Amino acid sequence: MESFKIIIDGKECEAYPGETVLEVAERNGIVIPVFCYHKELRPEGACRVCLVEVEGAPRLATACTLRAMPDMVVKTNTERVKKARAGVIELILNNHTLECPICDKAGECELQMVGFRYGPKKSRYREPRREKDIVIQGPLIEIDNDRCILCRRCIRMCGENMGNRVLGIFNRGYKAYISPFNGDFLEGGCEHCGSCIDVCPVGSLLDRAFKYKDRPWRMEKTWTTCTLCGSGCKMEVDTYHGKVKRVVGRIGINNGHNRGYLCVRGKWGWDIVYSDKRLKKPLLKKGEELKEISLEEALRILKEKIEGKEINLFLESSLTNEELSKLSAVFGNTNVTSDALTFSLAVEGIASITGERRTASFSSTEKSDVVFVIGDFIEEVNPVIATLLRLLVIQKGKRLIRVGSYPSKLDAVAFSSLIVSPEEVIDLLKHFIMGTIDLYYSSGDRKIDSAAKALRNKKVAFIIGGTTLFSPDIKEISQTVAYLADRMGNATITVIPPKANSIGVTKLFDLKPPEKLKGSVNVLVNTELERDFPGIELPKAEFTVVFTPFYTHDIAKADLVIPIETGVEKEGKVEGIERTLDLKRAVVPKYQLTEIISQLPYREGSREKRELKIKKKPGESILSGEKGEIYFTLLVNRTGWNSVSYYSGNVAKVAGRRELHLHPEDAKGRKIVTLKGEHGELPISVVENDSLIPGTAVLRVERVTRDLKGLVKFPFTSNFKCRIAEE
Amino acid sequence: MTLEEFRLEVKKLKNSGKYPSRKSYLLPALWIAEKNFPQINSEMIKIIAEELEIPLVEVEEVARFYAMFHTERKGNFVIRVCTNLSCMLNGGEEILKEFCRLLGISPGETTPDGMFTVESYECMGLCDGAPAVTVNEERFSKVKVEDVPKILKKFGWKG
Ligand code: SF4
Ligand code: SF4
Ligand code: SF4
Ligand code: FES
Ligand code: FES
Numbered sequence: 001m002e003s004f005k006i007i008i009d010g011k012e013c014e015a016y017p018g019e020t021v022l023e024v025a026e027r028n029g030i031v032i033p034v035f036c037y038h039k040e041l042r043p044e045g046a047c048r049v050c051l052v053e054v055e056g057a058p059r060l061a062t063a064c065t066l067r068a069m070p071d072m073v074v075k076t077n078t079e080r081v082k083k084a085r086a087g088v089i090e091l092i093l094n095n096h097t098l099e100c101p102i103c104d105k106a107g108e109c110e111l112q113m114v115g116f117r118y119g120p121k122k123s124r125y126r127e128p129r130r131e132k133d134i135v136i137q138g139p140l141i142e143i144d145n146d147r148c149i150l151c152r153r154c155i156r157m158c159g160e161n162m163g164n165r166v167l168g169i170f171n172r173g174y175k176a177y178i179s180p181f182n183g184d185f186l187e188g189g190c191e192h193c194g195s196c197i198d199v200c201p202v203g204s205l206l207d208r209a210f211k212y213k214d215r216p217w218r219m220e221k222t223w224t225t226c227t228l229c230g231s232g233c234k235m236e237v238d239t240y241h242g243k244v245k246r247v248v249g250r251i252g253i254n255n256g257h258n259r260g261y262l263c264v265r266g267k268w269g270w271d272i273v274y275s276d277k278r279l280k281k282p283l284l285k286k287g288e289e290l291k292e293i294s295l296e297e298a299l300r301i302l303k304e305k306i307e308g309k310e311i312n313l314f315l316e317s318s319l320t321n322e323e324l325s326k327l328s329a330v331f332g333n334t335n336v337t338s339d340a341l342t343f344s345l346a347v348e349g350i351a352s353i354t355g356e357r358r359t360a361s362f363s364s365t366e367k368s369d370v371v372f373v374i375g376d377f378i379e380e381v382n383p384v385i386a387t388l389l390r391l392l393v394i395q396k397g398k399r400l401i402r403v404g405s406y407p408s409k410l411d412a413v414a415f416s417s418l419i420v421s422p423e424e425v426i427d428l429l430k431h432f433i434m435g436t437i438d439l440y441y442s443s444g445d446r447k448i449d450s451a452a453k454a455l456r457n458k459k460v461a462f463i464i465g466g467t468t469l470f471s472p473d474i475k476e477i478s479q480t481v482a483y484l485a486d487r488m489g490n491a492t493i494t495v496i497p498p499k500a501n502s503i504g505v506t507k508l509f510d511l512k513p514p515e516k517l518k519g520s521v522n523v524l525v526n527t528e529l530e531r532d533f534p535g536i537e538l539p540k541a542e543f544t545v546v547f548t549p550f551y552t553h554d555i556a557k558a559d560l561v562i563p564i565e566t567g568v569e570k571e572g573k574v575e576g577i578e579r580t581l582d583l584k585r586a587v588v589p590k591y592q593l594t595e596i597i598s599q600l601p602y603r604e605g606s607r608e609k610r611e612l613k614i615k616k617k618p619g620e621s622i623l624s625g626e627k628g629e630i631y632f633t634l635l636v637n638r639t640g641w642n643s644v645s646y647y648s649g650n651v652a653k654v655a656g657r658r659e660l661h662l663h664p665e666d667a668k669g670r671k672i673v674t675l676k677g678e679h680g681e682l683p684i685s686v687v688e689n690d691s692l693i694p695g696t697a698v699l700r701v702e703r704v705t706r707d708l709k710g711l712v713k714f715p716f717t718s719n720f721k722c723r724i725a726e727e
Numbered sequence: 728m729t730l731e732e733f734r735l736e737v738k739k740l741k742n743s744g745k746y747p748s749r750k751s752y753l754l755p756a757l758w759i760a761e762k763n764f765p766q767i768n769s770e771m772i773k774i775i776a777e778e779l780e781i782p783l784v785e786v787e788e789v790a791r792f793y794a795m796f797h798t799e800r801k802g803n804f805v806i807r808v809c810t811n812l813s814c815m816l817n818g819g820e821e822i823l824k825e826f827c828r829l830l831g832i833s834p835g836e837t838t839p840d841g842m843f844t845v846e847s848y849e850c851m852g853l854c855d856g857a858p859a860v861t862v863n864e865e866r867f868s869k870v871k872v873e874d875v876p877k878i879l880k881k882f883g884w885k886g
Contacts, residue, residue: 159782168784170791181783182769188784 004070009077015068022050022063025076032076033085033114035092036151037064038199039252040259040395042160047151049088049114052076060084082118089119095130096202097146105203107216111149134177138185139653140192140208140268145177148204154178154196157251163390163412166190178204191638192654193383194267198251198260209268209650210246214238219245222586225256225574226266227318227567228642230497231384232576233258233266237568237586244270244568244587257362257578263383264639268650272566273587275647277550279563280590290561295591298562299599305543305560306600310335310519312539315509316527317343318500318642319593320572320583323525324508326597331523334608337514339498339532340505341715342469346495347506349478352615353486357506360461360492362577365392368461368492369399370415370454374425374481375466375496376404376718380638382465382496385577386410389463401451403428404468405719406633406698407691416451421695422471422631422719423623429480430618436487460488465496467633470718476619483618496577499642500567503575510610514539514714521545525593526564528552531643531704534634535679535713547593550647553706562596565589623719630666630724631696632675634717640702661689661698666724674725675699680710681725728763730770737778749779757790765841766800794849802837802844804882809859811850818872819858823847825875829886842883 006015008025015024020043025032035047045065052063055073060081063074075081093115100106134145150169155178159165166180166188180188197205219238226233226247234256236248247262247270254260282298283290311331317340319327328336351357362385365371371392379386390413392398399415402408403425411417420428431443435452442449462481468474478495485491497503505511514536522544529538530553538544538557546558549566569589574581625631637656639645645655660673667673667688675682684699692698701708711722728736737756746752756779760771767790776783790796797805808814808823823834826845830838834847853859856868860878867878879886 165782165784168788170788172792179784181772181787189782 004068006068006070006072006074008074019068020064021052021061021066021068021072021074024068025063025074030076032063033118034064035110035114035149035201036153038153038157040161041153041156041199044152044156047088047092047149049085049092049118051081051084051088053078053081085118086120089115090123090125092149093119094123094125094127096149097129097131099147099203102212103147103203104206104211104213105147105200105216109203110201130174132175132177134179136179136183137208138180138190140264140650141185141190141194141197142206142208142211143178144204144206145179147202148178149202150176150178151201153199153201154205157195157199160394161391162191162193162195162387163409164189164191164193167196186654190654191383192264192268193387194249194262194264195251198249198262207246207267209271214240214245222568222584224568224584224586225500225576225581226262226269227500227570227574227583228265228269228644229263229382230499230502230577231258231263231382232497232500232574232578232581233262233384234260234581235262235266237270239586242587244273246270256581257576258384258388261384261387263387264651264654265641265644265648266384269644269648270568271650272549272644272647273568275550275649277647279548279551279561282563283555283558283561285559290555290558295562295596298560299596301560302545302562303600305545306331306521306523309521309542312514312517312519312522312541313337313509314514314522314524314527314529314533315340315505316499316525316532317497317502317505318567318574319505319526320501320570320574321504321508321580322572323570323593323597324501324504326594327525328508329602330597330600332603333509334512335517335519336509336511337517337533338505338509338511339527339715340502341511341513342474343495343497343502344506344511345475345715346464346469346478349475349619350482350493350495351612352479353482355612355614357612360494361579362388362494364492364494365389365398365461365463366396367459369458370460371398371400371463372455372460373400373402373410373463373465374404374429374477375402375464375468376406376408376633377635378466378496379409380635381467381498381641383638385465385496399454401454404466405631405693405696406467408466415454416447418448418451419693421625421693422473423621423625425468426473426476426480426619426621429477429484433480433484433487433618436484455488458490460485460491462491462493463496464493465498467635467718469495469498470634470716471623472716472719473619473621473623474716476621479615479619483616486616494577497575500576501574503577507575524548524554524558527554528643529554530706530709533714534704534717535709535711547596563591564593564596565591625695625721629695629721630662631719632711632722633696633698633719634704634708634712635698635700636704637700637702643703646703655702656700658684658701659687660684661687661692661700663692663694663696664688664690665694666697675711675722676725677711677722680707682707682711730774733760733763733771734774734778737775741778750781752779753781753786753789757786757793757796761796765802766797768798794846797844800837800841802842804842804862805844805846806878807846807848807851807861808834809848809851809853809857811848813850813854813857814859817857817869821872822858822860822870822875825872826879829875829879829884843879 013028050063051060053075136143249260249262251260281292284293313336315338393413405422434441522541525547545560568586571585645651760767810819837844860867
């Protein structure tokens with residue numbers, strides 16, 4: 001793009017076509033005050049505080065909407081501009097409550113800052129201050145409309161960037177105020193991403209969990225990484241005297257790959273640190289009971305019990321690299337299982353074509369023309385990744401193609417969404433492969449052909465993720481995608497890690513299915529068996545040790561239990577989707593896994609190099625359905641992923657439900673059905689959902705509990721089959 | 728009208744093919760609710776949102792934006808008295824006062840028996856007949872203070 005020059009306040013600035021005067025000024029360090037403008041949002045021109053003078057133009061113009069033109073001469077600080085700006089601020093302040101002393105936003109409020117710098121010294125207004133007195137309280141969010149300046153940032157954020165459109169403006173003019181439908185966030189479909197709070201320039205949209213809890217200027221800020229899923233979002237944890245007060249994303253300021261966007265788990269799940277289910281001391285089984293013991297004693301017993309024994313290591317994959325390397329040194333790295341198993345299968349599938357156990361970083365999407373997603377429910381498993389994918393379309397104009405078996409929120413912005421039965425996904429991908437071989441190939445389906453055409457001669461970023469990672473076909477799907485990418489040449493593949501360090505676990509350990517473990521001592525780290533290894537029995541062992549931050553169901557099976565810390569209490573690194581990510585300790589924990597493990601003897605490692613078989617052919621589906629059978633996907637709600645709503649009081653307030661989504665053809669009018677699996681059955685309430693394709697069903701749960709044991713079996717929790725009992 | 732019947736009406740409207748886009752059916756759908764119910768409530772908003780596939784909040788925004796839609800309970804007869812320029816100059820404000828005095832309510836309120844709602848209104852395009860009043864869809868031009876009881880009686884006022 002050809003750049004050109006414009007002059008702002010006498011300074012010659014370089015501008016690019018399409019840029020606004022405000023953007024050019026910002027890049028050149030010239031400050032123009034704003035309220036309604038936000039870097040991440042579509043400009044609206046609602047507040048008029050960014051007025052500037054343009055030479056040759058009769059009226060002042062709003063810099064946030066004014067396109068820069070060659071040879072434009074702009075002044076941001078003339079008397080005329082100052083007066084107009086102060087006038088705008090005066091009008092806003094006239095109807096703004098004087099609540100700064102008790103307002104949570106005070107200290108980081110944009111109205112305070114802009115008002116202080118550019119506002120009038122006094123007001124000429126004689127009318128009484130407007131009092132709307134409309135406060136809307138949701139479970140986690142509050143809107144105090146007397147503080148609202150109607151900049152509409154929240155509405156644009158929620159409706160356009162998040163694609164939710166929960167917030168709106170009711171009434172008009174003098175009486176206008178912000179509200180969700182019926183004044184109810186839950187009824188209005190709020191996902192509690194917290195983005196609206198983040199961009200509100202004033203103290204109108206509030207985090208209720210933080211309300212009146214502390215003041216922004218005296219809290220200590222720690223930038224760390226959320227470990228509650230594989231998105232690995234960068235976030236600011238605010239503490240006072242070592243206690244977490246809130247988490248903020250700081251959209252537009254945050255320099256992480258998530259750019260400040262968070263989801264409900266990252267924004268409100270911090271209180272798992274203070275969960276009443278936290279384990280306080282090591283426990284030892286004595287007879288039928290568990291007795292509290294000291295850490296020294298626990299370590300002594302542990303040393304004794306593991307000496308010379310082969311260990312069955314059960315790893316949950318949000319542990320840090322430091323923790324993992326110590327665990328591997330002490331417990332070995334070959335007799336190991338982990339919930340990262342299916343992720344590692346995806347990597348294997350790709351490696352069988354590329355010869356490398358490596359996937360591209362997420363930013364490859366930025367350099368591509370088309371983003372090709374193979375995945376279902378990314379918006380539930382990795383909500384922020386789904387948001388970033390959405391933003392690639394609406395902000396960067398990328399084309400998005402999605403292949404899956406279930407409807408997705410991403411479909412609303414997709415150029416094409418191809419939703420087929422799970423057993424047809426690979427065949428569908430093969431049509432694309434044929435398209436690369438033969439330019440005149442036709443699949444016989446117009447929709448597929450037009451999507452294939454959109455890929456031609458384009459840079460394509462493939463993304464595999466969501467519940468598709470847990471399909472029995474995952475390795476075959478990944479291999480097929482890799483084959484397609486290889487044929488196209490100009491393509492990258494990224495696999496979205498389901499947990500914060502799925503990548504690290506896959507690199508450091510040779511993972512096996514739990515049935516293949518052959519040791520005599522079980523060591524469980526950070527895991528909950530029912531959640532991470534559903535349907536699996538713990539192998540018979542002489543001794544079972546559980547390292548966990550919480551009282552889990554597994555404690556009943558343990559001989560020794562040792563407490564460890566949670567995400568925000570850790571210092572270390574995880575392998576993220578974009579790069580290696582830093583965890584900085586925001587709270588000092590009582591027990592630290594790395595410290596505990598360091599006191600145990602290291603063993604000689606004997607890890608052989610893993611063989612890699614290069615195949616150079618696409619995969620084949622191993623799914624085969626008979627007529628009348630239904631494919632189920634076990635979907636843990638966004639709030640329940642990683643058991644967040646179970647341990648976090650905040651997130652529990654907005655937790656989802658357990659229900660079965662069936663196509664009306666399959667539901668046949670039933671309100672409750674009984675699912676029958678190989679080893680058990682489950683009665684469950686039905687939601688008819690005609691956006692599903694017949695023959696597929698979604699079993700939504702908030703928490704994976706024991707009663708699901710007979711239906712699903714680790715590691716494949718998606719696209720499994722069970723029957724619906726005929727009443 | 729029951730809510731079920733309302734849904735059928737909205738469906739009928741949607742399938743009429745009158746307008747090029749889904750969103751265009753929103754105002755006519757709200758009109759059906761306004762005419763057949765004492766107020767547009769969240770149940771009706773939900774039905775419209777579902778049928779037209781428009782976000783809930785967007786339907787409520789529109790319903791609350793227009794002064795002619797009632798999201799609060801209204802009386803059987805809505806009396807709109809214009810107090811905009813032409814009508815004001817011709818005594819519209821006195822007419823409004825008289826309606827309020829006779830009914831014992833303030834502008835924007837509804838009589839306790841649920842019969843009448845009085846609203847102070849902006850220009851209704853009836854300036855040639857200023858001061859103008861409408862009761863539901865019936866118009867009254869060049870209204871004088873002494874006409875007010877007559878108008879009320881026409882709609883069953885017993886006072
Ligand atoms: S929290 Fe997220 S979904 Fe909810 S209203 Fe705010 S932006 Fe919208
Ligand atoms: S609530 Fe905040 S973000 Fe939304 S319009 Fe009001 S001031 Fe702007
Ligand atoms: S998307 Fe994942 S990493 Fe990001 S805030 Fe949510 S749980 Fe944390
Ligand atoms: S920032 Fe430009 S009009 Fe609000
Ligand atoms: S001013 Fe009353 S109808 Fe126009």
